[in-house]
Amino acid sequence: MGFGTEGMARDSGSGTTDERLEQRHVDGRGDRDDGSSGLSRRSVMKAAGAAGMASLVPFGSAGTAAATDTSVVDDAFDLSGGLQEALVVFDSAENAERLDTLSLAKGYRVFDHLAIAWTFLDPDQVKTVADWGSVRRVKRSEELEWYNDETSRTSMAIDDVRNGEELGYVGEDAHVVVIDSGIDASHPGLEGRVEANYRFVDEGVGSRDPLWVDAAPGDTDQLGHGTHCAGIVGGDGSGSVEGEYSGMAPAVTLTGYSTTRSVYLPYVVAAWNHMLGRAKADPDFSPDVVSNSYGVARDMPYNPNDPVNVASWRAFEEGILPVFAMGNDGSGTGTSSRFAKAPHVLGAAAAEKSISPRENTENRPIADFSSRGRELPRDAPEYNRETTLENLRKFWAIQNGTTYAIPANDPRRTGMFGPGVNSSPGIGAIDEEAGAAYEILQTNGNADVVSLTLSITPDGQWVRTTVYDESGKRVAMMGEEPPHQHRTLTFDVDGGEKYYVELEPELSASGEYTITWEQEAKPEGDLASVEPVTLFRPSLSTHGTAVMSTIDKYDALGPLGPTYGGSGTEAFYTRLSGTSMACPGAAGIGALAIEAYRANHPEGDSPDPADVIRVMESTARDFNPNYNAYNTGAGFVDAEAAVDSAEELAAGETTVADLQTGQDALVDPAEKTTITALSASGSRSDDGSAFTGGQTNQVTLTVSDLSHDATEVWGVVPSAWDVRTEYGDVERVEETDGAKRVYFGSVTAPEVTDGDTTFEYFAEAPSGTENTGTYTFGPAHARTDAGVDKPVDEFAGIDTNYVVGEDTNV
Numbered sequence: 001m002g003f004g005t006e007g008m009a010r011d012s013g014s015g016t017t018d019e020r021l022e023q024r025h026v027d028g029r030g031d032r033d034d035g036s037s038g039l040s041r042r043s044v045m046k047a048a049g050a051a052g053m054a055s056l057v058p059f060g061s062a063g064t065a066a067a068t069d070t071s072v073v074d075d076a077f078d079l080s081g082g083l084q085e086a087l088v089v090f091d092s093a094e095n096a097e098r099l100d101t102l103s104l105a106k107g108y109r110v111f112d113h114l115a116i117a118w119t120f121l122d123p124d125q126v127k128t129v130a131d132w133g134s135v136r137r138v139k140r141s142e143e144l145e146w147y148n149d150e151t152s153r154t155s156m157a158i159d160d161v162r163n164g165e166e167l168g169y170v171g172e173d174a175h176v177v178v179i180d181s182g183i184d185a186s187h188p189g190l191e192g193r194v195e196a197n198y199r200f201v202d203e204g205v206g207s208r209d210p211l212w213v214d215a216a217p218g219d220t221d222q223l224g225h226g227t228h229c230a231g232i233v234g235g236d237g238s239g240s241v242e243g244e245y246s247g248m249a250p251a252v253t254l255t256g257y258s259t260t261r262s263v264y265l266p267y268v269v270a271a272w273n274h275m276l277g278r279a280k281a282d283p284d285f286s287p288d289v290v291s292n293s294y295g296v297a298r299d300m301p302y303n304p305n306d307p308v309n310v311a312s313w314r315a316f317e318e319g320i321l322p323v324f325a326m327g328n329d330g331s332g333t334g335t336s337s338r339f340a341k342a343p344h345v346l347g348a349a350a351a352e353k354s355i356s357p358r359e360n361t362e363n364r365p366i367a368d369f370s371s372r373g374r375e376l377p378r379d380a381p382e383y384n385r386e387t388t389l390e391n392l393r394k395f396w397a398i399q400n401g402t403t404y405a406i407p408a409n410d411p412r413r414t415g416m417f418g419p420g421v422n423s424s425p426g427i428g429a430i431d432e433e434a435g436a437a438y439e440i441l442q443t444n445g446n447a448d449v450v451s452l453t454l455s456i457t458p459d460g461q462w463v464r465t466t467v468y469d470e471s472g473k474r475v476a477m478m479g480e481e482p483p484h485q486h487r488t489l490t491f492d493v494d495g496g497e498k499y500y501v502e503l504e505p506e507l508s509a510s511g512e513y514t515i516t517w518e519q520e521a522k523p524e525g526d527l528a529s530v531e532p533v534t535l536f537r538p539s540l541s542t543h544g545t546a547v548m549s550t551i552d553k554y555d556a557l558g559p560l561g562p563t564y565g566g567s568g569t570e571a572f573y574t575r576l577s578g579t580s581m582a583c584p585g586a587a588g589i590g591a592l593a594i595e596a597y598r599a600n601h602p603e604g605d606s607p608d609p610a611d612v613i614r615v616m617e618s619t620a621r622d623f624n625p626n627y628n629a630y631n632t633g634a635g636f637v638d639a640e641a642a643v644d645s646a647e648e649l650a651a652g653e654t655t656v657a658d659l660q661t662g663q664d665a666l667v668d669p670a671e672k673t674t675i676t677a678l679s680a681s682g683s684r685s686d687d688g689s690a691f692t693g694g695q696t697n698q699v700t701l702t703v704s705d706l707s708h709d710a711t712e713v714w715g716v717v718p719s720a721w722d723v724r725t726e727y728g729d730v731e732r733v734e735e736t737d738g739a740k741r742v743y744f745g746s747v748t749a750p751e752v753t754d755g756d757t758t759f760e761y762f763a764e765a766p767s768g769t770e771n772t773g774t775y776t777f778g779p780a781h782a783r784t785d786a787g788v789d790k791p792v793d794e795f796a797g798i799d800t801n802y803v804v805g806e807d808t809n810v
Contacts, residue, residue, distance in 0.1 A: 069303035070527045072130045076140040079123040085141035087269060087307045088117040088129055091400075095134035102128070111273035113280070114314060116307050118266045136399070137305035144263035144294045146181070146225050147325040147337065147580045161592055161639045169643060171249025173598055174591035176233050177290040177320075178584065179271045180226030182258030184219040188239030188572055189231055189246070189550045190254065191217065196285075198274065199258040200267050212257075212274050220258040224555030228576055229293050230254055231550030232584040233591070239572040245548045248588025248639070249595075255287065263294040265307070272311035279318060288594045288606070289321045291587035293580035295337030302341040302534040304395055309342055313396065316344040321594075321609040323348060323587040325579035326538050327371030333630055335371040336538070343388035343535045346590065346613050349632050350544025350582040363623040366631045367545050370579055373537035373630040379663055382536040383629050385617070386662040389610065392533045394523040403520040406444055409657040411516055413439045414602075417463065417503050418510030425500050429472025436504040439515055445496040447519040452489045452501065454478075455514040455603065462506040463513070467491060470498055495521070514602070537666075538633040539613060540620045542589070544582035546575045589639045590616065593646040600650040607646065611656060615645045618659040625672040634660075635667040677790035679707040680782040682756075684715070684796040693767030693805045696724070701780050701796060703757045706749040710782040713759060714743045715796075718775040720766040728760040747782075771805035 077084060083105055090096045093112040099119060108119035121129065121138075130138050161167050175195075185194035197216035221227045234254055237246035257271035278285050292312075303309065312322040322345040329335035340347030350370040374382065381387045386407070393404035415423070417437040425438045443450065454465055467476040467489070476491035493499060503513055523530075551558050551574040558574060590612050597607040607615075619642045620635035627635060648654040659665075682703040691697060701715050717723055717740040723733045734741045744759040751757055778798040784791050 070305075071303065072135060072137055072305075073126060074137070074139045076142065077123070077126055077138075079126065081123065083120050083122050084126070085266070086119055086121045086126065087137075087139045087141060087266060088119065088121075088135060089137035089139065089305050089307060089310055090115045090117065091134045091136060095132075098132060098134065099129075111269055113273045113276040114269065114307070114311055116269055116273070116310065118269070137303065137307070137310075139265075139307055141265050142296065144265055144268065144296050146223075146263060147293055147295050147327050147578055147583075161643050167596070167640070167643055169249075169592045169595050169599075171234055171252030171588065171591045171595055173595045174249060174289070175253045175255065175285075175287045176249070176587055176591050177255045177257065177275055177287045178226060178230050178233060178587075179257045179259065179268060179275075179290060179292050180221075180229050180294070181223040181260065181263075182219070182221030182226045183230045183254065183256035184221050184227040184550070184552045184555075185215070185217040185256070186219055187227060187231070187235075187550050187552065189235035189237055190227070191238070193234065193236075193252065194230070194254045194256060197256045197258075198271070200260075200270055212270075216256075219552065220256060221552070222260075222555055224551050224557035225293070225580065226256060226258065227555070228549045228551055228557065228574070229291060229580060229584040230256060231573075232547060232581060233291060233588040235550045241570055245550075245570075245573045247549065248585055249591045252588065252591050255285075259294075268294070269307045269311060272308070272315065276311075276314055276318065279320070287320050289323060289587045289590050290315060291323050291584045292339065293325045293578075293583045295325060295327050295339045302338050304342075304392060304533060306338070308339050312339065312342060312345055313392075316609050319606060319609060321346060321587075321590050321612050323583055323590060325583035326350070328369045328578050328580075329371040331368050331370075331372065331631075333372045333375045334536075336373050336536075337371065340371075340538070341373075341534045341536065343385050343392050343533065344610070346539045346586055346616065347535070347537075347633070348544075348579060348582040348586040349538035349541040350577075350579045351541040351632070351636055352545045353543050364541070364543075364636050365624055365626060366541060367577070369577070370541070370544065370582070370631070373535075373633075375628075375630050376536060378629060378666060380536075382532045382534060383666060384662045385535055385539075385613070385665065388533055388535045391530050394521075395527060395530045395533055397521075397523040398525065398527055398530065403449055403522050406447060406519045406521050407656065408444075408517055408519055409442075410655050411518065412652060412655075413515045413517075414513065414652065415439070416510065416512055417505050419508055420510070425468075425502065427470065427472070427500065429470070430468050430500055430502070433502065433504045435508070436502050437513065438503070439501040441499045441501060441517060443493050443495055443497055443499065444519055444521075446521045447493055447495040448522045449520040450491060450493050450499070451518045451520070453516045454487045454489070454503075455516075457512045461509060461511045463511070464502075464504045464506060465489060466502045466504070468500045468502065469494075470500075475499065493519075537629045538631070539617055540586070540634045540637050541632040542582045542585035542637045544579050544585075545577045547577065547581040547585075548573050548575050549581070586616070586637065589637055589642060592639060593642050596643040596646040597650040600647045602651075605650075607650070611649065612646070614656060614659050614661050614665075615649065616642045617665040618661065619645050620665075620667070622668050625669045627667045627669045629666045632667055634665045676788050677707075678710075678782060678784045678786070678788055678793045679705070680710065680793040680795045681705040682780065682795045684778060684780065684799060686777070686799065686801075689800070690802045690804070691765040693765055693771065693803065695765045697721075697763050697765065697801065699761055699763060699777065701744070701759045701761075703747055703752055703759075703782070703795070706747065706752045706782065708784040708786040708788065709746070709748045711746050711785045712743055713745070713747060713780065713782045714741045715759075715761065715780045716740070716778055717742055717761075717763050718777070720771055721775065722764040722766075724762040724764060727762045730761050765801075765803045766805060768805045772803060773805075775801050775803060777801060 093115045096110045096117040099108045106120045108117045110117050185197045194216050196214045198212040199220045201213050232247045234249045234252035235247040236250040237244040259267040324340040326340045326349045327337040350367040351364045397404035415437050423437045478489045617634035621638045622635050686699045731743045747757045779794040780796040
């Protein structure tokens with residue numbers, strides 16, 4: 001039994017799991033009447049071609065969602081049918097042993113880090129289990145659905161993060177888990193950085209312990225979906241022919257979990273459980289982000305007690321950022337994945353890669369297939385992450401009988417103590433002590449408990465820490481013995497009141513201190529009163545169309561690149577589209593932000609996952625006038641700005657209060673702009689500035705920016721010079737106005753966006769003493785047929801060359 005085993009397997013009967021659902025294609029037309037599937041490689045390929053933009057498999061249809069779903073029994077159960085596979089969510093793993101009292105046909109297995117049991121129940125057993133007080137949810141097992149190139153990296157400012165003089169982050173100090181169809185760890189772009197590559201290889205609910213086998217550095221992916229996603233997170237581009245197709249964080253460490261070609265719900269839950277168990281048991285395994293490009297939205301409201309929602313919440317509590325695809329259910333509202341609706345996860349919508357300086361409606365538009373949230377007023381609480389996240393904390397606190405954390409505006413304080421420190425408590429009721437430092441804590445109105453963590457440099461200084469209320473009454477104290485590097489003090493408070501922290505050195509020595517403080521509240525009411533807990537919008541959008549990433553051409557998705565615009569010439573890379581591609585892009589950028597935070601935190605601490613989401617949402621861009629809260633949330637991701645913000649937050653230069661959070665994080669759509677004149681820019685380079693008669697000048701024109709597609713581009717050459725049309729990129733030469741126009745044909749604005757376009761020609765200097773003199777080349781011109789007011793623009797300026805007419809060629 002390996003790390004994080006599901007443990008506590010029980011066998012109440014014979015048999016093994018005999019229901020293994022395979023990959024199902026759902027395009028709104030292709031479901032089989034009996035609910036089964038069995039796609040061969042050929043049928044997957046055929047279905048994918050018909051699906052168009054959906055990273056193969058779009059979500060099912062979605063309906064309305066309840067404010068807070070607290071139902072226990074999943075309505076997908078057939079309560080008049082036979083034996084049905086189920087996941088039972090308990091309040092504790094120990095209480096799952098009550099299943100021993102039932103005559104189960106196939107036994108059960110407990111995911112002990114999630115308190116979820118996997119079993120088979122008949123209708124009477126479903127009803128019996130649902131009536132137990134320790135059961136929170138009985139969920140029918142189901143099949144879920146699967147929901148990089150230079151252009152993507154440039155658009156999302158990834159290259160600026162990697163190559164900037166002040167940044168230079170590549171994910172080297174970050175770890176991302178990919179729960180998907182598996183990873184080909186032997187792929188040239190991933191080789192050497194997949195530290196574990198797990199496949200579930202044993203029976204599900206039988207008598208033997210389950211077994212996650214680490215197949216690294218081998219291949220656990222027969223579909224290709226997971227390998228493609230892993231490359232978007234952190235491929236390094238090795239093995240590419242036509243470009244550097246590296247991912248967001250090309251030095252990141254990866255761990256993969258294969259749920260097989262189908263996204264089988266029990267395997268997904270088992271992967272989360274194994275990851276959490278291993279994180280607790282293995283000090284060398286410290287995941288930062290978990291990427292999840294799967295989901296379902298078949299009229300499913302968000303329920304915090306659903307198995308995957310339980311798993312993502314446990315990971316969030318352990319400091320791991322969950323990232324989910326929004327889904328591929330199209331442009332209708334209310335179509336998002338039920339997993340991406342959770343306020344503690346980052347939900348990624350998909351945007352196209354187009355960038356147009358002509359009309360900003362074409363700048364990174366949201367893809368038609370990308371699922372939307374619900375269309376609500378901008379000030380709706382269901383759009384406010386801070387509100388829904390606090391409500392979800394209340395939900396769990398009420399259900400678990402605990403307190404819940406509430407944010408502090410200034411959670412970290414630093415300063416000096418010792419001789420010469422002239423700090424003051426600022427209140428007469430407290431006697432000022434020589435050399436002491438004072439901090440004032442303003443509690444939230446609903447706070448009941450405060451926890452302080454004290455860090456002192458140098459370690460071992462003896463500092464008495466005392467907390468007073470505004471009357472000068474001592475509330476709490478620590479320091480009767482010399483503290484170590486970290487000490488924690490927890491005390492009750494009256495919400496809304498100020499408290500004064502005194503740090504008094506016992507010896508005449510100087511030192512530095514850092515205080516971090518957290519507030520907690522005791523929840524009031526019952527579960528039904530806590531609403532809303534659902535975030536009806538994406539977090540942000542990233543590229544999700546025609547994304548080039550790692551693939552094994554022998555996997556089912558390998559040959560599909562041309563479907564999404566690929567050339568098919570890359571042996572190890574292909575293009576796919578879907579929010580499945582947007583999700584790992586967001587996960588990789590989250591890893592870069594985490595790395596930046598650690599690198600700039602005085603003690604190398606990691607950020608809270610909620611703060612990573614806040615940083616990424618606060619810095620997202622408002623590129624397109626068609627953006628709104630329900631299709632892109634906070635806007636289009638800006639990796640460079642997010643990393644900058646993470647650095648500042650870690651260094652204490654800013655606080656969470658300085659970020660745009662809550663309703664302030666929502667996108668502010670740009671004003672629609674349309675350019676009515678062609679705009680072109682570029683440059684010219686040649687062999688020199690002085691020539692003798694008969695010498696040839698090699699000239700290169702570079703087009704670096706275009707507002708519209710150019711029907712033709714031409715350069716201007718002095719009429720006395722002879723253009724050698726047999727060389728270079730010349731299409732034709734025309735005499736006009738005492739000069740020659742050298743035409744090169746057309747170039748599109750997207751071509752220039754992907755990289756500079758160059759044209760080359762050769763011109764021979766005139767001979768004869770009578771032709772000695774100066775000659776002017778340029779300017780270059782571009783012309784468009786786009787119907788704008790000004791269809792021609794000049795660029796590249798002019799160059800003056802001098803010719804000594806005497807022919808010196810031999």
